[in-house]
Amino acid sequence: MKCLVTGAAGFIGSHLCERLLAEEHEVVGLDCFTDYYPRAIKEQNLSRLRPQRGFTFWELDLSVEVPRSVLEGVQWIFHLAAMPGLVRSWQDFDSYNRHNVTATQRLLEAARALPTLRRFLYASTSSVYGKYASGDESLPTRPSSPYGLTKLAGEHLCRVYSETYGLPIVVLRYFSVYGPRQRPDMGYYQFVEALLTGRPIRLTGDGLQVRGNTFVTDCVEATVRAAEALPGETFNVGGGELATIREVIRLLERLTGQRAVIEHLPPRPGDQVATGADVSKLTRHTGWTPRTPLAEGLAQQVAWQRALLEKALPLRKAG
Template sequence: MSVLVTGGAGFIGSHITEALLQRGHEVVVLDNLDPYYDVDIKRQNIERCREIETGRFEFVEGSITDERLVEEVFSTYDVEFVYHEAARAGVRTSVEQPLFYERNNVGGLLTLLEAATDHGVERFVNASSSSVYGRPDYLPYDEAHPNYPKSPYGTTKLAAEHYCKVWQSVHGLPTVSLRYFTVYGPRMRPNMAISNFVSRGLNGEPPVIYGDGEQTRDFTYIDDVVAANLRLLETDAADGEVLNIGSTDNITITELADHVISQVDSELEPIYEAEQQADARHTHADVSKARDLIGYAPSTDIREGVGEFIEWYRQNREWYEPLVVSS
């Protein structure tokens, strides 16, 4: 199958791309190498994909907002399936640049939906986010929970979900939106809590916690996210749906910091700073809908996953750590 992965040079997109190539698919990645974080990580991801001998890999540098380029990609590579992972991430910076987020996360999506419709794509999988929930009326969140996004980023992700449903209803394009809950693992974005805690701990510096540390997060290991995405190659059971993709577990930020400290053999004490604007207070996923429709079964809890990430970090410290520190 010919598969387009937008944002395929990024963290989640590159893992999906690798998995597709290992299964023999033809994969074209469209990515603009946005310097939101150090692009050397993205270039490393691209090179890893080039080295996979199964499947066929093509990389196109450019933006999903470029209508001419998007049309050219769909035509040239005869795209049959789309994993849309490209977006400007970051709830905090979206507060400062709302129009930029709207143009990329909503405008870019619409460009892709139009091209996918024109070219008869089999299925369009949209990467959404737990940021659409905002604040809890109850926990864990199920997909019927009301949406109260606290940031322009979360708002753009919610708008994208609605557009996907409209496109399926009006144009017959099968779409699925996956609401990711704080994904982590090897090659993760460097400006995230886990990567920062690990980097600081290994360098004898205390973790920095924003707020009181009692915030909770449902951290989802990258392998579980990839498994959910690949399942959508095999089934139409989720067409037209929105699904939570989380771990079913959660942990306070202070507990996470303490666990990282214990894993890196440190006796450091966390530092607490002012809470950041637009951050959600709690996230916790009910994944029963994804389990029922696509057989989703998360396999890695946060404590096990952090251990695996720390081991990967130690092995890749020479090239990865400077990029974490610089962010």
């Protein structure tokens, strides 16, 4: 297959590109390098992909244009590009509207003229459900943040283009994805870094928030399998293993050999209280089930972040 992956330089997108290339698909990667976190991190993600046969990359802002040459011959579109994060979405709604809504509409509009298209997969989020996101896909969608609202708007755009123009859309709602290459603003990354560097963990809320944790390779496996699912479906993608934030911190203490110092902060506006994906629908349609236990996945993330710090240490000493 010839695949287009938007957000290819990001956390999940770079893993997805690697998986598709390993299966000998042709991959066109696309990213616009928003200022949400340093470009150097995304460039490091891309460094594994650029030399590989079958991979081409475009630096492109979908909200501005989608050149025909980017989509030529594409059969699978994996639309992972988005402006992520909860807190900033309250402060910079224009950016979230631009990158999560306008960019999605531009891509859908371009895709409807694509005769080779077999599937358009839209990566959504558990945030569309709101503060209480535990259950199956029949849960009401009540976003509790502007971020969740814009991602739900993207889902509705996909539905409209599917119903009006027959686009073969599949929507995936990701739940709390973690693992190597996780974004530096995400909670588990910050917890691990604090433990490894001896700084306090800045904990928002009481730590009793429940998360259904999805290891990144399990997420990628679900995404690839969903490319063969019936169009028009929406699926939860989650790890099946629930833990409170406090339980995650205790596990990370064991994995790092360090004791956490907690700095308590007020809850963030719109933060989710509980997430837990019922993935039985995806299992029925594709046979996918999550395979990575939380302890094993976190051990891989700790090892990756430890290596990052060790690599950076000589640079700091030299500076």
